[in-house]
Amino acid sequence: MAFGTAPVPLWPLYEQRDGFGATTVTVAFAILVVGASAGFVVLGHLSDHLGRRRVVVPALGVALVAALVLAFWTDLAGLLAGRLLNGVAIGLMASTATAYLHDLYRQEHPDRARSRLPGLVATTANLGGLALGPLIAGMIARWAPHPLTVTQVGFAAAMALCLVMAVSTPETVDRRAGAARPRRFALRPGAGALFGSASALGFFSFALFGLVSSLGAIILRSSLGISSPLVAGVAPFAMFIASAVAQLVLGRFGAAATAAVGTIAFPWGWAWRRCPCTSRRCGCSCSPCRWPEPEPERCSRPASRGPVRAPWTARGPGCWPCTSWPGTSAWDFRRSCSASW
Structure with missing residues (x-):
């Protein structure tokens, strides 16, 4: 997750290097979403049949290749290719890593099968990673030479370390025979209204996430005259850290209460900004x-x-x-x- 949001403060530097504008930045961001959606929908279910580790390890390998592509293929085509591979890796990891955490915890603590701890750890890891990515990249761009290369090489090293750790982690799912087809999506009876409201809230929340992640640094520079990559990294860091804290604090009150607070806080925060x-x-x-x-x-x-x-x-x-x-x-x-x- 940190690798996916790392380019947030770096987009102006990519603009200068490759000579493109804000529209191309949004395309580069959208390509990651396309890759993530394809990986999640088409390949995300494979861990139920092949095993968690057998999906996590290739996903980390794809992310490692994506980091190397972004580091050493220094033109617009390389940027787009690296972002697409990054998205595929995120799609593979998004559901598999969370399920892997649940499986490992249940193996170690079979008497705590209903514990909320794995979910809290997964939430903290996801949102914490989203927060740390732009902050780390902004710090590198502020104080290190060649920030575009150094950032990607640093994440490649982190991915290689995670790959070694994943290989040494035990498998939790036995390989199943038969075709690994995606399960058909269906709603429980009477859950349509709740699903619709939750989907709308998620859509608008991630739309804001997309705006900040793609054009945040450019807006700071063009509208506010702030060209510092560190400021451009601190802004999304604050947003994602606030999301992580809200999840940890409000998660104990249930999904309905959490969604209600989010529904109220989202437009209030947007109005305060305006x-x-x-x-x-x-x-x-x-x-x-x-x-x-x-x-x-x-x-x-x-x-x-x-x-x-x-x-x-x-x-x-x-x-x-x-x-x-x-x-x-x-x-x-x-x-x-x-x-x-």
Whole structure:
């Protein structure tokens, strides 16, 4: 999962290297989704017949090849091919790894067959991986040379390590004879309304995920004047970490309660992002959707302000964004306070 979201802060660098625009970025992101969908629908059921490890190991191998393709095939065709292979690997791993965790836990703890721990571990691993991918890539792009190559080589090494660990893990499913055909999808009687509402919520949530993952860094650069890959990695990291924490905290209350909270929080968060607000502390606008001209003198640190230092400001120790002070209500990532990221 981390490998899949790693390019989020790197898209502007790919644009510069290969000379394409935002439309091609969305295509490169969509190709991963196509590969993941194909791997999940067409091949995801194979672990029930062939065994969990016999699917996880090839999936890691495909991901390893994808990382090497992205690292050393340095043009647009290589980017698209690597993203497609990455998607296929995600599709193979998405359901198989979760089922593998459940099987291994039940083998070790047969008296805890109904435990929720494997599900919590799988949720944390999935969302935590989605969060760490852009953060790691953003840090590499900020401080390491040749970030496009170093990022992919680093993930290739991590994939090779996971491959070795998977090979040494015991199999939990005996190979079954007969054709391995996908099971037919069907809803339980009376579950149509619940399935429809959950599908709609998931659709809009992952649509936002797709927007942030494909165009987030480009929006930061073109609309807000923030070109730092570290900021572009921190933004999706915060979103996915919040998702993981929400799953862990709200999961104990059941699926219906969790879905209700998500249904309320999703439009509220989107509306908060769009509505202007003003901080009275320093007299400068903190609106997420209105970006005034830089006013360094209004965001510089008076002697009366607290001791908190903002290391990510353009003017170094002297420039303080509004959110460094108590009582402010929104992030002020303005051009005057963000250039050094």
